[in-house]
Amino acid sequence: MQKLVELIPALTTSDETIKRAEAVVQDVLGKHPIRAQDRSGFVxxxxxxxxxxxxxxxxxxxxxxxxxxxxxxxxxxxxxxxxxxxxxxxxxxxxxxxxxxxxxxxxxxxxxxxxxxxxxxxxxxxxxxxxxxxxxx
CATH class of the missing domain: 1.10.1040.10 (N-(1-d-carboxylethyl)-l-norvaline Dehydrogenase; domain 2)
Structure with missing residues (x-):
């Protein structure tokens, strides 16, 4: 199972929303978040x-x-x-x-x-x- 989650913010996604999503990924899911642009394949x-x-x-x-x-x-x-x-x-x-x-x-x-x-x-x-x-x- 992957130990990370790729977060893909849209152009209009606020920094606050990204930070909250990262916290959920880390604290609730116990995984490491990485950010990527919205493009096919991500990272x-x-x-x-x-x-x-x-x-x-x-x-x-x-x-x-x-x-x-x-x-x-x-x-x-x-x-x-x-x-x-x-x-x-x-x-x-x-x-x-x-x-x-x-x-x-x-x-x-x-x-x-x-x-x-x-x-x-x-x-x-x-x-x-x-x-x-x-x-x-």
Whole structure:
């Protein structure tokens, strides 16, 4: 479970409202608030989605096996979970949907979902929630 909440103030949101929201996030939810502009992906997904898509492209291109991609990030970068395992946990349909939304807004190639991702979604291989994605569960 995430330990943070992204707060997205609108142009007309007062500083008082933001401070109250931050207090609720910290005191009631026990989480850390971060602020972001109202844009597709906010902070976390703007960084996470290109990372996941890059791993999918790497696997799709045959550069490395799914295990080596995940182990590389887990052991080489001390990530608690590799990108393909994480994509399976999030749900490949969710990853594709967020990527599509970000690509529609920014038209940046790094947000374009790789063909493999769409084929997996179309086949119902959505990750942990369906029992298969990049791995079998």
């Amino acid at each position: 976390v997904n703007a960084l996470l989605i290109p990372y996941l898509l890059s791993a999918i492209r790497m696997f799709e291109s045959g550069i490395a096996s799914r295990e080596d991609i995940d182990n590389g990030m887990e052991m080489g970068c001390a990530h608690p979970m590799g990108p393909l395992k994480l994509a399976d946990l999030i749900g490949l349909d969710t990853v594709a949907s967020v990527a599509d939304s970000m690509y529609a807004e920014y038209k940046e190639p790094l947000y374009a979902a790789p063909p493999l991702l769409q084929r997996m979604v179309d086949a119902g291989r959505l990750g942990r929630k369906t029992g298969s994605g990049f791995y079998a569960y």
